[in-house]
Amino acid sequence: MKTVIYYFTGTGNTLAVARDIAAELGDTKLVPLRQAMQDGGIVVDADAVGIAFPVYFLNMPAIVRQFVEKLRFSGSPYIFGIATCGERPGGALFRLRELLEANGTTMSAGFVFVMPENYIGPVDLMGDVKRREEKYTKAGTRVPEVAAAIRDRRISRPEGSDSGLLKFGGRITSTLMTSVYNTPRRLHATAACNRCGTCGRICPTRNITVTPGGISWGSTCIQCYACIHWCPGEAIEIGGRTFGKPRYHHPNVTLRDMLDQRGE
Numbered sequence: 001m002k003t004v005i006y007y008f009t010g011t012g013n014t015l016a017v018a019r020d021i022a023a024e025l026g027d028t029k030l031v032p033l034r035q036a037m038q039d040g041g042i043v044v045d046a047d048a049v050g051i052a053f054p055v056y057f058l059n060m061p062a063i064v065r066q067f068v069e070k071l072r073f074s075g076s077p078y079i080f081g082i083a084t085c086g087e088r089p090g091g092a093l094f095r096l097r098e099l100l101e102a103n104g105t106t107m108s109a110g111f112v113f114v115m116p117e118n119y120i121g122p123v124d125l126m127g128d129v130k131r132r133e134e135k136y137t138k139a140g141t142r143v144p145e146v147a148a149a150i151r152d153r154r155i156s157r158p159e160g161s162d163s164g165l166l167k168f169g170g171r172i173t174s175t176l177m178t179s180v181y182n183t184p185r186r187l188h189a190t191a192a193c194n195r196c197g198t199c200g201r202i203c204p205t206r207n208i209t210v211t212p213g214g215i216s217w218g219s220t221c222i223q224c225y226a227c228i229h230w231c232p233g234e235a236i237e238i239g240g241r242t243f244g245k246p247r248y249h250h251p252n253v254t255l256r257d258m259l260d261q262r263g264e
Helices: 013-025 033-038 062-070 092-102 129-151 164-180 198-202 226-230 255-262
Strands: 003-007 028-032 048-054 078-085 109-114 187-189 208-211 214-217 236-238
Touching: 003 013, 003 033, 013 028, 013 048, 013 078, 013 129, 028 033, 028 255, 033 062, 033 255, 048 062, 062 092, 078 092, 078 129, 092 109, 109 129, 187 214, 198 208, 198 226, 198 255, 226 236, 226 255
Parallel strands: 003 028, 003 048, 048 078, 078 109
Antiparallel strands: 187 236, 208 214
């Protein structure tokens, strides 16, 4: 069965999971959805199509929604979602199903993988090394069963919760972080920045401009935190809330992988 998995990743968790599933399935192509959007995102000659993404505010990242809205299918493939999250996926996979149905198709199954949190803030949600390793191990044990479900084209309810309360909570959290606290506006580079350009090269929305005079952020930030976590000098902060906080990216994902996602 030929499979295509479109993915978006900020700190590598989703790419790591998608790679493991692809290896278990065999005959599977991984495609950065950021690149696919430039080509129209048309799926041709695939028996199964996966859409893999991290959960933001108990929902999909904006870039994933934009991709799915443009996605069109050739034939009637088995469509599945893969959502990675720090603890709770909320209704992200249900929202994916709704978008697909609006496009005249349906999602056959949706799977959740709990991975280390990449949020940096007043509360440490990332966990220590031991906790992160436990999450990697548990996620790894799920890969064979998820691959088997995809291979067998099993139909199942998306994992997570379609609770109205969680949906409301996700919207409130998004509003607080985007409009009230306004995380995108508070992004800045410190004196430790050497203008290496890494942040600008990995930003999935091309929202960061690096010049000899400094670094500036535009208006299309999706709060993926790639710029913060991948900065080699840890020179990017969000206001004062991230000073001294550890950075994170999946140990099996490299900067080269992130540049490939952007098409660099």
